[in-house]
Amino acid sequence: MDDVAAKAGVSRALVSLVMRDSPRVSDNSRAKVLQAAQDLGYRPNAWARNLASGQTNTIGVMLNDLHNPYFTELAEGVAAAAAEAGMEVLITSGWQRESGEHTAIDTLLNLRTDGIVVGAARFSSEVFEEIAQQTPTVAVAYFHEHDSMDTVCNHEAHGSELVVEHLTSLGHTRIAHIDAGNAPGAPERRRGFMTAMTLRGLAPIVFDGDFNEHAGHHAAEQLMQLNEPPTAIFAANDLSATGVLAHLRSIGVRVPDDVSVVGYDDTVLAGLGALSLTTVHQPRQLFGQRATELLLERISGRSAAKHELIEPRLVTRSSTGPVNES
Amino acid sequence: MDDVAAKAGVSRALVSLVMRDSPRVSDNSRAKVLQAAQDLGYRPNAWARNLASGQTNTIGVMLNDLHNPYFTELAEGVAAAAAEAGMEVLITSGWQRESGEHTAIDTLLNLRTDGIVVGAARFSSEVFEEIAQQTPTVAVAYFHEHDSMDTVCNHEAHGSELVVEHLTSLGHTRIAHIDAGNAPGAPERRRGFMTAMTLRGLAPIVFDGDFNEHAGHHAAEQLMQLNEPPTAIFAANDLSATGVLAHLRSIGVRVPDDVSVVGYDDTVLAGLGALSLTTVHQPRQLFGQRATELLLERISGRSAAKHELIEPRLVTRSSTGPVNES
DNA sequence: CTGAAAGCGCTAACAA
């Protein structure tokens, strides 16, 4: 920095001002400084800068699993909102293991980022509490309401409601749901399904499953052996739904002619022509944006917690059709 | 830190030693310090630490696109190797835009991470040169050999060779390749295909395409209208191959009975039961590990550039079968 | 707009 100042023939303080885009620098000096910096290959040292200024202008994002498009789209939303606010984004991942999540959060905490967005961690309530105490925190897809931190969640139950509404409007009455136990979001989806069915005077068929292809395959196998197999299957997520499709195809059941299939999440899979799955779309980027906005509010002082529920919407493709009771 | 020292009744230097896991601290003092730190909720400030020590113990990863499993698996490999070496990993993304890649790299450069792994950026040769000059750098899936930086690449051409070998061993002779223009890796795949075909005295059929589903769909449509349609189609990647599958299915062509289909990448798509695509697997985690190892070598002083080519392997599933010239 | 001076929270010799 001294070198730059010398080369530009100005004081070090001025260089600092220029580097921080201060408005009170003459265009002339600014140009000289920028030129000198360029020539010398100078770039400000973020560590020193943050240390001195006491803030980092950076928000940290901790994602449980980078392979899951859910999280990467979330991060994309965060990045967009952060860019708009002139903040940088740093990502760490727990690589699907809880121990990894702890070190990933620690890295961020040690970095003293101005705030942290946590994507569906497996942390206990206490751990979350502890994190939120150290820095502004907002959790996405975490279904507990703490006073110390904000949350942004999908209205899972409403998604299930949309599915049931769609299927019943097509005339289906024997509708089965393959759930995903206690995985994040699964209980809400199941609950929404049961409520929506009951409300319509229909008997909810629920089958234990999981958020993966195998679970869908297995469940479909069982369901189709019932005396009165369902005419529509609502899987816990898209991956599970592809398992259902694979099984139905293997036993010669036509989709949607014989059985309708619905997924949840609207991942890239669902859109593939070869699958063309009706599914529930979540505005994942929006989650990231809202999370970031909440975080920025917190950073600038809000103290009361906010908990947002975001509405999903149904995407109709060719895996669902009118009931066919032949 | 002073507070911790005071509370533990020791000097600040001792606290520093404990925080850095120095072996030359008595168990007694260590316990006291740790206890005090815990009570006070103290955690070392990474900025200050790195500033003072002149090194960050962190490696940066810049990924062009987080949605692409290729990159996230790459990052996973980096994380694994870094963890083994006791280093932290910070990820930034360019969100598919070149301008984003620039700011992402700048963030990392300003952070002064000990080194950077760059995943398939769209940077020009000059930009790469400039980056490599500022910090140890290794590029993955970048097919130019610079002296200033290491590279790790998939042996794309060999993957194509494996495909041709597989198909010809099944009796196929009319094999078409849907390529992806000049997208990263595509020219090498195309070249490998042409060489392998020519070597066997077969005429290579190449159709212009891209790395997406639509391209595959479109190309398949054209190819099947030829007087002598191919009996096997080798798409540039899995996504393109799903487009092929979707079209073939829509016109009632059976796979693999009538036409065999092969992808490239072995993404999660290929493994789905509903698609079950024969494809070329790349050990993406290994890419990340090797990249990190190369980086660590650079960090500890190696100056000569290394360029590694990693061998892919064929994964046979049910989208390929013996030729059927009925 | 400049120049000087203090200090952010820590590490790294060196002494004790």
Added chain:
DNA sequence: TTGTTAGCGCTTTCAG
């Protein structure tokens, strides 16, 4: 095994 003393590279006062 511990304490002392300088900084690391920057920002931020503050008076000029």
